[in-house]
Amino acid sequence: MVQTRNSSDTCSGANDPIATQLAAIAAKLEAMESLKEDIADLKRQAATKERSGGGSSRYEEGESSHSNHNCRQFHKIEFPVFSGGDPRGWRLKAEKYFRFYNTPDEEKVDVVAMHLEGDALDLYSWMSAEHEIIYWEELINVLQRHFGPPEFQNPDEYLCSIKQIGSVHEYRQEFARQSARISNWPHHCLLGVFLNGLKDELKATKR
Secondary structure, three states, X not given: OHHHHHHHHHHHHHOOHHHHHHHHHHHHHHHHHXXXXXXXXXXXXXXXXXXHHHOOOHHHHHHHHHHHHHHHHHOOOOXXXXXXXXXXXXXXXXXXXXXXXXXOHHHHHHHHHOOEOHHHHHHHHHHHHHOOOOOHHHHHHXXXXXXXXXXXXXXXXXXXXXXXXXXXXXXXXXXXXXXXOOOOOOHHHHHXXXXXXXXXXXXXXOO
């Protein structure tokens, strides 16, 4: 009789709706923590890349300044013109120009402004009339929001539109990458959007 009661208790525990809900909550909390770690790691990588992309130590600058000066005597690089379209390729060329000529931060926007044409020049003129654009990072963010692909134009809306197409791992990587572009989203909201983007058969198991 004891064995029968134990097996019955086990079966009832397995079908206990409270236990099922607790397991689902635990799974969601685990997914949230994992997503937070992925997003934080991507943001750290982006910050490190931003810091290292245009700067170097004073020793390195001193060692390379002489060779750079000699190189610039024999090579002339034209600053790329930008008139609109996806600015990502143009940005890479512009930043290479800044590094090659060691352009001071306070001069970068002026250099860019002299090489804007068409829609890009109209946008810059309109923005400058509203407030002065001083920093390169601010200017490139404006250009990316207006001319870049959807994930740059409205990163919050784009994040909500991401859906799982391939594997969960691929979807999670893309979601974390796009989440790193946004700010001030509570983690429980990120988790909700993430779960909503899963395939229907997986979404049902997470409820």
